[in-house]
Amino acid sequence: MIMQGNELTLIVFSNDLDKALASFVIANGAAATGKKVTMFFTFWGLSVIRRPEKLSVQKDFMGRMFDMMLPGNAGKLSLSKMNFGGAGAVMMRKRMEAKSIEQLEAMMAGALKAGVHMTACLMSMDLMGIAREELIDGIEIGGVASYLEAASSANINLFV
Amino acid sequence: MIMQGNELTLIVFSNDLDKALASFVIANGAAATGKKVTMFFTFWGLSVIRRPEKLSVQKDFMGRMFDMMLPGNAGKLSLSKMNFGGAGAVMMRKRMEAKSIEQLEAMMAGALKAGVHMTACLMSMDLMGIAREELIDGIEIGGVASYLEAASSANINLFV
Amino acid sequence: MIMQGNELTLIVFSNDLDKALASFVIANGAAATGKKVTMFFTFWGLSVIRRPEKLSVQKDFMGRMFDMMLPGNAGKLSLSKMNFGGAGAVMMRKRMEAKSIEQLEAMMAGALKAGVHMTACLMSMDLMGIAREELIDGIEIGGVASYLEAASSANINLFV
Numbered sequence: 001m002i003m004q005g006n007e008l009t010l011i012v013f014s015n016d017l018d019k020a021l022a023s024f025v026i027a028n029g030a031a032a033t034g035k036k037v038t039m040f041f042t043f044w045g046l047s048v049i050r051r052p053e054k055l056s057v058q059k060d061f062m063g064r065m066f067d068m069m070l071p072g073n074a075g076k077l078s079l080s081k082m083n084f085g086g087a088g089a090v091m092m093r094k095r096m097e098a099k100s101i102e103q104l105e106a107m108m109a110g111a112l113k114a115g116v117h118m119t120a121c122l123m124s125m126d127l128m129g130i131a132r133e134e135l136i137d138g139i140e141i142g143g144v145a146s147y148l149e150a151a152s153s154a155n156i157n158l159f160v
Numbered sequence: 161m162i163m164q165g166n167e168l169t170l171i172v173f174s175n176d177l178d179k180a181l182a183s184f185v186i187a188n189g190a191a192a193t194g195k196k197v198t199m200f201f202t203f204w205g206l207s208v209i210r211r212p213e214k215l216s217v218q219k220d221f222m223g224r225m226f227d228m229m230l231p232g233n234a235g236k237l238s239l240s241k242m243n244f245g246g247a248g249a250v251m252m253r254k255r256m257e258a259k260s261i262e263q264l265e266a267m268m269a270g271a272l273k274a275g276v277h278m279t280a281c282l283m284s285m286d287l288m289g290i291a292r293e294e295l296i297d298g299i300e301i302g303g304v305a306s307y308l309e310a311a312s313s314a315n316i317n318l319f320v
Numbered sequence: 321m322i323m324q325g326n327e328l329t330l331i332v333f334s335n336d337l338d339k340a341l342a343s344f345v346i347a348n349g350a351a352a353t354g355k356k357v358t359m360f361f362t363f364w365g366l367s368v369i370r371r372p373e374k375l376s377v378q379k380d381f382m383g384r385m386f387d388m389m390l391p392g393n394a395g396k397l398s399l400s401k402m403n404f405g406g407a408g409a410v411m412m413r414k415r416m417e418a419k420s421i422e423q424l425e426a427m428m429a430g431a432l433k434a435g436v437h438m439t440a441c442l443m444s445m446d447l448m449g450i451a452r453e454e455l456i457d458g459i460e461i462g463g464v465a466s467y468l469e470a471a472s473s474a475n476i477n478l479f480v
Contacts, residue, residue: 011478044401069402123345126419127416127419144345147349151475157478159478159480
């Protein structure tokens with residue numbers, strides 16, 4: 001029998017801008033109320049935590065394919081609806097600015113500063129050929145076991 | 161240390177008909193077994209709880225854009241797959257009728273009657289330019305803090 | 321007041337190959353650490369647990385439509401992104417083989433062997449005209465009540 005404490009985990013599976021925003025609004029809100037927050041970035045979600053700078057990482061053919069096809073970093077995410085080839089994402093960002101809502105990159109920096117644990121899924125990194133140095137600073141690396149350990153002591157466990 | 165009681169929360173992020181149906185089947189099932197249920201409608205999910213009647217609300221340009229592009233209410237939602245420009249959603253509704261499954265609108269009325277708390281996300285309303293009077297009766301307004309408060313005392317917390 | 325034990329539930333709503341893989345990685349990881357795991361396959365997710373063999377089941381018009389339009393079994397699922405008419409799914413499977421990651425079918429067999437409970441949603445089966453004999457061996461049938469019972473004693477409850 002495990003008793004749950006004041007903890008929250010999020011699996012960020014998606015690389016949609018809207019879902020990334022929702023994830024960080026929840027994560028930062030929870031951190032602000034003193035909860036221990038752990039975010040797991042897996043599969044397409046790895047795009048959210050990649051560095052904007054291109055690094056000269058040696059990649060195999062499939063790794064180069066993923067690089068070409070997937071958004072390179074948080075600044076290049078699309079909306080899951082109404083994206084219109086990127087115009088929707090640009091308008092959403094402008095709208096957020098007009099409404100004084102923090103942009104995704106600021107939310108991410110805020111999360112790290114607030115002590116939110118951000119973990120990249122090792123199996124997904126291997127699958128997509130993403131190297132550790134391609135991720136932004138402050139990211140831990142872990143597998144499903146480390147997710148389950150964090151989730152076991154949390155009662156708010158979301159899959160986004 | 162917080163101990164979880166007999167509570168359930170749902171974040172309804174999507175405006176897909178199929179996901180809205182799944183949300184209300186779970187919510188109403190949980191309410192029927194005596195659970196306290198709270199639903200948070202955020203981002204695209206706001207479409208689910210808008211009034212069918214057009215109101216003459218003053219909107220800025222982006223607000224009018226969202227009005228034009230997004231389904232106006234629960235009756236106009238699309239399927240996430242096999243929608244075929246709306247034909248899929250119509251067929252799904254006919255199929256549900258044939259199988260004596262309640263339609264989404266009836267499920268929503270049932271949820272409110274059963275005491276399910278339905279909360280609209282304030283930040284999303286602001287972002288999309290949706291006014292309080294455009295939402296159906298019985299909806300509360302709240303932010304991430306009110307979501308976290310409800311979720312903290314629940315052990316079934318889903319993101320749909 | 322219900323106290324949560326060492327349990328995990330997953331609602332598999334999607335028939336995307338990537339989301340099915342994520343579901344079974346989590347389920348099998350949890351089972352390996354001694355958790356009781358229950359998976360509910362609902363709506364599009366029913367495609368994941370259908371038999372590869374065609375059975376001569378009597379179907380009405382809508383049932384035949386669903387049969388034609390939906391992936392017939394786990395081997396025919398598409399990626400939610402980068403699918404390219406099936407090429408993406410094929411390449412993902414090759415990539416997994418190259419990285420010594422189990423294929424979905426092997427993960428599913430492993431889950432059943434490890435004692436993971438796999439339940440098909442009765443309402444969805446009725447809606448889509450899927451008969452019990454069309455599902456792979458080892459699947460239980462249940463409704464929202466059986467989901468809620470399992471989820472009530474779990475603290476990790478995910479909607480995928």
